[in-house]
Amino acid sequence: MSANDDKQILLETLKFHGHRCWASVVGVRIGLAALRVLGVKRSGGRQLHAFVEIGEDHGGMCFGDGVQFTTGCTLGKGNMEKIPYGKLAVTLIERASNRAVRVSYKPTLAKQIAASAFMVKRGQGMEPDAIPEAEQMELVDLVWNAPESDVLSIGEVFQFEREWLPETMGFTPCAACGELTARAYVRVVGEKHVCIPCSGYER
Known part of the structure; x- marks a missing residue:
C-alpha cells in the first residue's frame, strides 16, 4: 500500500469519525502498522480481531474509531473488544493462524499535543467539530507526519491462544x-x- 493510499484512509477515517483529532490519527497509524506487520488486509468479515486498550469515559477514545476504520475490526461485527486500561494500544490477531501483534503509542508528542490550539480549546470545553478546521488539521499533521519509530512501539509477532467461537x-x-x-x-x-x-x- 502506498503513502497516498494511507493518506486516503486517514481522510476517510476522519470523515467517518466526525472531526479531526490526534487520537483518531494515532488509531489509523497503529492500525496500518499492525496490518503491515501481520501481512494481512483489512477485515471485511471476521478474519481479524482487535483488542483496543482505550477503555471508556475519557478524552482519547477517538483512537478506537481510527483502529476500527483502518483494520475493519468493529464493535458491530463483534471482532473488536475494549480492554479498560486507558492506553492507546491494540493487539491485532489473524484468526486463521492466531498470529498477533501489539502496537502502542509513545508519549513523544505529548507536550506539543497539549499545547496545540485544538487541545487548548478542548480544555476550555469547546466541542471538537466547532474548532476551526485549520487548527484541527494542524494537530492531525503533527501526529501523521511524525516518524513511525518516534511515535509507535511495535512488538514482535506472537501466537495468541484463543479458540474462536462460531457465529x-x-x-x-x-x-x-x-x-x-x-x-x-x-x-x-x-x-x-x-x-x-x-x-x-x-x-
Whole structure:
C-alpha cells in the first residue's frame, strides 16, 4: 500500500469519525502498522480481531474509531473488544493462524499535543467539530507526519491462544413481547422461548 493510499484512509477515517483529532490519527497509524506487520488486509468479515486498550469515559477514545476504520475490526461485527486500561494500544490477531501483534503509542508528542490550539480549546470545553478546521488539521499533521519509530512501539509477532467461537445465526420472535431476538440470546421459560428482558434473567 502506498503513502497516498494511507493518506486516503486517514481522510476517510476522519470523515467517518466526525472531526479531526490526534487520537483518531494515532488509531489509523497503529492500525496500518499492525496490518503491515501481520501481512494481512483489512477485515471485511471476521478474519481479524482487535483488542483496543482505550477503555471508556475519557478524552482519547477517538483512537478506537481510527483502529476500527483502518483494520475493519468493529464493535458491530463483534471482532473488536475494549480492554479498560486507558492506553492507546491494540493487539491485532489473524484468526486463521492466531498470529498477533501489539502496537502502542509513545508519549513523544505529548507536550506539543497539549499545547496545540485544538487541545487548548478542548480544555476550555469547546466541542471538537466547532474548532476551526485549520487548527484541527494542524494537530492531525503533527501526529501523521511524525516518524513511525518516534511515535509507535511495535512488538514482535506472537501466537495468541484463543479458540474462536462460531457465529450463531438467525433471529426469532420473543414469545412474550414479539420483538426479534438473536437466537443466542433467547431463554426458555416454561415452554416459551423469550428474550432476556422478558425472561427475568440478568443474562
